[in-house]
Amino acid sequence: MKLSAALAPLLLAPLAAAEHTSNWAVLVGTSRFWFNYRHLANVLSLYRTVKRLGIPDSQIILMLPDDMACNPRNAFPGTVYNNADRALDLYGDNIEVDYRGYEVTVENFIRLMTDRVSEDMPRSKRLMTDERSNILVYMTGHGGNEFLKFQDAEEISAYDLADAFGQMWEKKRYHEMLFMIDTCQANTMYSKFYSPNILATGSSDIDQSSYSHHADNDVGVAVIDRYTYYNLEFLETNVRDPTSKVTMGELFDSYNPADMHSDPGIRYDLFAGGDAGARSRLVMDFFGNVQNVEIDAGSGKDETQWREELEAIDKMILEAKRRHNETLNLRPQAQHIMEEAVAMEPQQSTKKPGAVKVDTESGWSKQIVGAAALLGFAGVWAAGSWLESL
Amino acid sequence: MSTGGNEERKNPPPETKHSLWLRRAVIASFWAVVAFLGLPVWWKTTAIYRADLPLQDMTAWANGQVCKPIFPIHIAVQAPLLPHDAHHLIHATQQTLNDLSDFPAHQLRLVFAEPPQPANASQQVVADGSGTAELDDTVALAVRLIPVETGATPRSQLQPFLATLDIYYSPSQIPSESSTNSPLATYIAQELHQLYAQERVRLSGLYSNAASQSESLSPELAVQLQRDSARAFKYAPTYHLTFSLFTPTSTPSAWDIEAALRQYMNPILESFSGISNFTIDTQVQLYANFSPSIRQPEYDNDAKAWTIFKEDVGGFINAAEWPLSPSIGRGPTINFALYVPDEAQSPLFVQGSRDNSWLVPQWGGLMILNPQSYQATLTKEALVPAMQVFSTQLSSLLGLPQTPASLPLRISTLIRIHATSLLFSASSTLGALAQVYQKMPTIPVPDPVAKSVDLSLAHLHRACELLRDGRFQDALENARTADGEAEKAFFERSMVGQVYFPDEHKVAVYLPLLGPVAVPLVMAALKEIKSGIAAVKGR
Numbered sequence: 064m065k066l067s068a069a070l071a072p073l074l075l076a077p078l079a080a081a082e083h084t085s086n087w088a089v090l091v092g093t094s095r096f097w098f099n100y101r102h103l104a105n106v107l108s109l110y111r112t113v114k115r116l117g118i119p120d121s122q123i124i125l126m127l128p129d130d131m132a133c134n135p136r137n138a139f140p141g142t143v144y145n146n147a148d149r150a151l152d153l154y155g156d157n158i159e160v161d162y163r164g165y166e167v168t169v170e171n172f173i174r175l176m177t178d179r180v181s182e183d184m185p186r187s188k189r190l191m192t193d194e195r196s197n198i199l200v201y202m203t204g205h206g207g208n209e210f211l212k213f214q215d216a217e218e219i220s221a222y223d224l225a226d227a228f229g230q231m232w233e234k235k236r237y238h239e240m241l242f243m244i245d246t247c248q249a250n251t252m253y254s255k256f257y258s259p260n261i262l263a264t265g266s267s268d269i270d271q272s273s274y275s276h277h278a279d280n281d282v283g284v285a286v287i288d289r290y291t292y293y294n295l296e297f298l299e300t301n302v303r304d305p306t307s308k309v310t311m312g313e314l315f316d317s318y319n320p321a322d323m324h325s326d327p328g329i330r331y332d333l334f335a336g337g338d339a340g341a342r343s344r345l346v347m348d349f350f351g352n353v354q355n356v357e358i359d360a361g362s363g364k365d366e367t368q369w370r371e372e373l374e375a376i377d378k379m380i381l382e383a384k385r386r387h388n389e390t391l392n393l394r395p396q397a398q399h400i401m402e403e404a405v406a407m408e409p410q411q412s413t414k415k416p417g418a419v420k421v422d423t424e425s426g427w428s429k430q431i432v433g434a435a436a437l438l439g440f441a442g443v444w445a446a447g448s449w450l451e452s453l
Numbered sequence: 454m455s456t457g458g459n460e461e462r463k464n465p466p467p468e469t470k471h472s473l474w475l476r477r478a479v480i481a482s483f484w485a486v487v488a489f490l491g492l493p494v495w496w497k498t499t500a501i502y503r504a505d506l507p508l509q510d511m512t513a514w515a516n517g518q519v520c521k522p523i524f525p526i527h528i529a530v531q532a533p534l535l536p537h538d539a540h541h542l543i544h545a546t547q548q549t550l551n552d553l554s555d556f557p558a559h560q561l562r563l564v565f566a567e568p569p570q571p572a573n574a575s576q577q578v579v580a581d582g583s584g585t586a587e588l589d590d591t592v593a594l595a596v597r598l599i600p601v602e603t604g605a606t607p608r609s610q611l612q613p614f615l616a617t618l619d620i621y622y623s624p625s626q627i628p629s630e631s632s633t634n635s636p637l638a639t640y641i642a643q644e645l646h647q648l649y650a651q652e653r654v655r656l657s658g659l660y661s662n663a664a665s666q667s668e669s670l671s672p673e674l675a676v677q678l679q680r681d682s683a684r685a686f687k688y689a690p691t692y693h694l695t696f697s698l699f700t701p702t703s704t705p706s707a708w709d710i711e712a713a714l715r716q717y718m719n720p721i722l723e724s725f726s727g728i729s730n731f732t733i734d735t736q737v738q739l740y741a742n743f744s745p746s747i748r749q750p751e752y753d754n755d756a757k758a759w760t761i762f763k764e765d766v767g768g769f770i771n772a773a774e775w776p777l778s779p780s781i782g783r784g785p786t787i788n789f790a791l792y793v794p795d796e797a798q799s800p801l802f803v804q805g806s807r808d809n810s811w812l813v814p815q816w817g818g819l820m821i822l823n824p825q826s827y828q829a830t831l832t833k834e835a836l837v838p839a840m841q842v843f844s845t846q847l848s849s850l851l852g853l854p855q856t857p858a859s860l861p862l863r864i865s866t867l868i869r870i871h872a873t874s875l876l877f878s879a880s881s882t883l884g885a886l887a888q889v890y891q892k893m894p895t896i897p898v899p900d901p902v903a904k905s906v907d908l909s910l911a912h913l914h915r916a917c918e919l920l921r922d923g924r925f926q927d928a929l930e931n932a933r934t935a936d937g938e939a940e941k942a943f944f945e946r947s948m949v950g951q952v953y954f955p956d957e958h959k960v961a962v963y964l965p966l967l968g969p970v971a972v973p974l975v976m977a978a979l980k981e982i983k984s985g986i987a988a989v990k991g992r
Contacts, residue, residue, distance in 0.1 A: 084683055084815050179946050226893060233885035234943060305768060356767050358803055358811040369841050375614040376720040433956040440964055444972045
């Protein structure tokens with residue numbers, strides 16, 4: 064007993080450290096147009112923060128539907144600010160936008176999350192996660208009860224989002240996920256999630272708006288939303304460098320509904336370990352990148368030995384090749400032809416897949432309501448034409 | 454109506470039978486169009502095509518009910534003995550091996566191979582590899598028994614670049630017919646068991662994926678395996694290697710990397726060629742600054758060197774500004790970065806040591822090179838230390854086990870590990886696809902998915918059989934195809950159930966469209982049925 068108790072920390076420490084091996088961030092703004100300046104500033108602020116805490120650009124997917132820095136109405140061309148003091152230019156000279164303008168659509172977002180992208184999609188626009196990756200998903204825009212608008216043209220529903228995450232879980236595409244959303248009635252967006260290991264937080268309850276923090280009179284519009292502002296304030300003041308040990312619990316405790324003018328929500332129940340498990344996670348588990356480096360202590364072998372080894376490997380390979388060639392001459396080469404046939408296949412099936420309309424048969428009660436409504440309308444119509452015929 | 458006043462209201466003349474039936478035929482034909490054309494078209498155009506998938510098979514594979522991979526490792530024993538004695542020795546050794554085995558799927562099977570030169574068997578066989586040439590390619594290891602007169606016996610020596618274990622024994626140690634246990638047999642069995650210890654642990658780890666095997670492991674080994682698996686890249690058929698030179702100034706501005714790679718990297722890559730393909734690119738980045746989040750190097754007077762802080766090593770790579778993600782090629786990128794510090798800040802080491810290289814798990818490696826002299830071009834010779842570090846790092850990034858000492862053995866271990874993990878990963882992907890298929894009835898499933906699933910299942914079966922036969926290289930190829938097809942099936946582009954429609958939306962879509970058409974149709978039908986009933990009654 065004693066021995067195992069003594070060994071426990073030894074065994075647990077590497078296990079805990081090995082829980083995730085990479086961090087990814089998906090930052091999505093969903094609104095266009097100048098008056099939605101603040102949403103883009105929200106996203107860029109988060110982008111700057113995760114980059115500051117060490118997530119490389121290759122592991123950040125940034126979706127910006129509009130370019131505020133180059134908007135003709137921008138009094139400060141080439142810049143985006145999230146504060147009226149204009150101390151910090153979020154746009155800077157080094158941002159990598161992965162999806163811009165009209166590429167920011169519901170379809171592309173779902174494709175990104177489930178990795179159902181075409182073969183020619185560059186790697187920088189793909190979410191290449193595995194079961195050892197932690198993902199931060201941040202979304203902001205205009206939303207409502209169980210939906211979030213994309214570019215005033217379409218909307219993503221809470222069900223779609225939940226299904227996308229569900230598929231990601233099935234395919235082991237994440238280890239843990241932090242979902243943050245800053246929009247009106249934000250908390251409804253994560254209410255349909257059902258996949259494990261998602262920690263979700265939103266800016267406002269159902270029937271509540273999410274408000275902007277303040278406007279910059281020279282820029283002429285609001286520059287940041289309250290929920291994002293207070294999150295950033297916490298991250299800027301308390302998580303100053305990548306070695307920070309601040310927990311998610313501390314971040315959540317800093318939320319003050321009076322400041323935000325809405326009730327931020329947090330959903331713990333999907334997370335392993337529930338309430339306590341989620342709260343004890345480090346902020347850096349989601350906002351930063353894993354920093355496990357292994358310093359090569361005293362570079363092992365000496366050089367001459369290494370050179371000899373290389374030569375030996377060379378010889379070994381030559382030998383193997385010789386033997387391989389011998390067997391190759393004996394063996395019929397049918398296998399090769401098979402390979403070619405397989406390689407030919409994808410070209411034939413280059414049918415361009417489009418979006419597919421989807422029907423959901425959920426809940427008979429809703430269907431009955433729908434049918435009743437239809438019948439009602441039909442009845443009114445029938446009554447009208449009957450009256451007319453009198 | 455009653456403006457005329459005096460007469461009762463005039464009825465229209467009674468309908469002729471002909472016009473009555475004509476009207477009924479017209480209404481019926483409209484309804485026929487609705488029922489036989491409209492409805493099928495609506496049904497057809499709104500239906501979601503879902504190809505049939507062998508869901509039960511897929512789930513069974515995912516649950517591991519179909520294939521329990523076993524790893525029979527054929528070991529050829531070459532002994533300068535009479536066949537009878539040799540068989541006895543092999544039998545005794547095999548028995549001991551079977552008793553030692555703690556992971557039943559991993560089976561070491563001894564077979565007797567004719568020694569290459571039976572005539573002068575007492576001579577020591579020259580270690581030039583010719584001895585194994587005629588062995589069949591399922592043989593994973595050759596054990597050569599070599600009788601010697603001097604030195605401690607039995608003793609063993611593993612050839613570092615051949616899959617050959619030499620056992621030196623004195624002729625007196627050959628077990629006699631009568632004895633049931635012989636020290637030589639026990640010794641060989643233990644050597645072999647030890648040789649495959651790490652492989653057994655890693656394979657059984659893949660099997661259970663849990664800490665259930667940890668009781669049989671020493672804690673240090675468990676920790677090391679955990680570290681190894683966290684460090685190595687996931688298997689990919691192709692890896693892309695990027696070699697980058699970073700310098701904060703303008704010198705060196707070139708490096709003789711191509712020649713260095715050819716000489717020092719190629720052998721390693723060649724030896725991995727049975728497992729994965731590699732593509733390589735190189736780049737030079739001048740005026741590469743540290744990221745602002747780390748502290749600048751400081752001069753350490755005791756060590757007479759510049760040092761960077763240990764805590765800053767993780768942030769040394771300026772991910773924001775150094776162009777380290779070229780997105781070239783299809784596979785994951787393994788980065789190797791060579792940093793040549795400013796001449797004024799050279800030599801540069803990690804604080805408290807003279808270490809100057811480190812490995813970033815699942816990312817790559819970095820080395821600070823402090824050149825002897827600063828010239829515009831780094832020569833091939835100057836790059837030797839870097840190449841040495843990088844090749845070591847590459848091996849561990851690719852998951853090559855640390856033991857045993859023989860490279861071919863380690864590579865064949867890696868082949869078995871990858872074949873198994875691919876087998877499991879393909880199975881789990883198929884299981885996930887089956888789950889998605891069942892849970893999300895609104896997702897369309899086109900035919901290519903079914904085709905890929907079938908292909909994947911076929912290759913899985915084949916891989917499983919090949920594993921059983923001990924043909925691990927072929928098993929790896931089949932498992933790789935199976936995994937590729939399974940991934941292709943799961944990530945089929947058109948399988949995006951895009952938008953959830955609330956029922957209110959459906960009403961809003963259909964009502965304006967169908968309402969104006971449906972009402973006259975329904976009213977006409979009702980009227981006609983009513984008059985029909987009335988006519989029948991009045992008759």
